[in-house]
Amino acid sequence: MQRPTIIEIAAALRDGSVTSRELTEAALARIDAGDGILNAFITVTGESALAAADAADAAIAAGKGGPLTGVPIAHKDIFCTRDILTTCGSKMLGNFRSPYDATVVGNLAAAGVVVIGKTNMDEFAMGSSNETSFFGPVANPWDTSRSPGGSSGGSAAAVAAGFVAAATGTDTGGSIRQPAALTGITGFKPTYGRVSRYGMIAFASSLDQAGVLTLTAEDAALLMQAMAGFDPRDSTSADRPVPEYAATLDASLQGKRIGIPAEFFDDGLEAGSEACVREAITVFEALGATTEAVSLPHIDASVPTYYIVAPAECSSNLSRFDGVRFGHRHEGSRDLEEMYKLTRKEGFGAEVKRRIMTGTYVLSAGYYDAYYLQAQKVRQLIADDFRRCFESVDIIAGPTTPTPAFRLGEKVDDPVQMYLNDIYTIGVNLAGLPGISVPCGFSDDLPVGLQLIGPAFGEQAVLNFAHRYQQQTNWHRMAPAFAAE
Amino acid sequence: MALSKSDVEHIAHLARLEVSDDEVADYVDKLSSIIDLVARLGELDTSNVLPMAHPLDMNQRLRPDAVTEINRRDLYQRNAQAVGSGFYRVPRVIE
Secondary structure: OOOOHHHHHHHHOHHHHHHHHHHHHHHHHHHHHHHHHHOOOOEEEEEEEEEEEHHHHHHHHOOOOOOOOEEEEEEOOEEOOOOOOOOOOHHHOOOOOOEEEEEEEEHHHOOEEEEEEEOOOOHHHHOOOOOOOOOOOOOEEEEEEEEOOOHHHHHHHHHHHHOOOOEEOOOOOOOOOOHHHOOOOOOOEEOOOOOOOEOOOOOOOOOEEEEEEEEEHHHHHHHHHHOOOOOOOOOOOOOOOOOOHHOOOOOOOOOOOOEEEHHHHHOOHHHHHHHHHHHHHHHHHHOOEEEEEEEEEOOHHHHHHHHHHHHHHHHHHHHHHOOOOOOOOOOOOOOOHHHHHHHHHOOOOHHHHHHHHHHHHOOOOOOHHHHHHHHHHHHHHHHHHHHHOOOEEEEEEEEOOOOOOEEEEOOOHHHHHHOOOOOOOOHHHHHOOOOOOOEEEEEEEEEEEEEEEEEOHHHHHHHHHHHHHHHHHHHOOOHHHHHHH | OOOOOHHHHHHHHHHHOOOOOOHHHHHHHHHHHHHHHHHHHOOOOOOOOOOOOOOOOOOOOOOOOOOOOOHHHHHHHHHOOEEEEEEOOOOOOOO
């Protein structure tokens, strides 16, 4: 079976037609054969994965375990893992061994998954192309001369290529949804606070949220069930019960209202992508949903707002990398200040340094009010726009990205062009909302993503809409030729 | 707004980043284009808007001031480049 879903894998494990060891060996073989081209993994954990697979097989044989027991998955290398290196795509953490597991890692381990490795990513999740990784760019399985997007580019490529059925990701400005769109898979970002950030290396703490890259919304719901929930170790974790996500996947869309923001169908949206997204909306109409025009009048300001708030938080979060307690250290410094400066010069890549410097500038004396304070005010306006929309609609639909996958190297020297690629995703993070990207067609043979955005803690609605769409369409079943090779 | 060479050097110092002379021009160029992008926000009227404190209007949680972690210094120091007698070693700070 090519690119089986978690649901299909779980069924095969239950009826004994396959073992976790066989699945794990097959995944390791595919990575061995194909990852020289894709570079989706920073670390592959053969031995420990096989040991976990054997334990899962024993549990399944004893009639124990749950729907995720024995399913091979990968973690984005931003999640701390006690037994595997955690690099965050940076030279700075090239040798970092976390003393503990991230809550996401622990929750999924408790659910019985087999971790097959850590995926490549933009350095410290700062990038939209996976080209800022210290460990080299990742190639898109649909066209290996193109980017899979970022920052969860390794996770997206690994799932699209059929190495694993699912991988974890993080989304600060679109880092799950954008790579999912560009690689033709499903990418789900929950509400801010829904999934614990404990052990997820911080980039911009008021925006970061963990989620998943999968083949289907149904699989995303299954993983979310294991990942989500209150965590006393994360001070911004949401203390509210986790609903049964699978229970509402099949709910009828009859009479549901979809908001279509005119601002998401602007001149910047490539024509082929627009045609796919508009066609996708008619699928919901056929299911009984109605559409209405809504407006997000401040969405144009979301990219500038983000590029103040996110670098400001990053400059402060990344001040911990000083060469003293962990990470890279410059050897042979004469004094402490020189050690800090040379450690950070050598340990960070160009984009991370640009963001640290942008953040330092906007927070510096004399500029704070004009930049940071103004950005937090505009952020409130953007969040208010979304809130107003959700007074009249159940979901907002639009494109995930302005264009399909761009070529590696195409935007890497122009940070502003790269930043504008996240125009449709960034507002969702600023407002803290849940969003999903699902494949909805092709433009010039490259996958296009449909983005669905829900109100705060509206994960059930987002997954319900996405699942109903995938029951009516086959785009999520389309695999790149690379997956068959 | 264009940043100057000395702006970049000042920011780099505040961020404790060494920037060599041959890198300064590229930072001036790229940071200026980023600041141009974000400076557009100044055009929006926000005189009656309160700055966002939390995306979901939640309050910061408090917990009892109780010891919840044991001392695991040796485990934590495993990642340090230089330690001695349980301390982290750094270049001389006091002459």
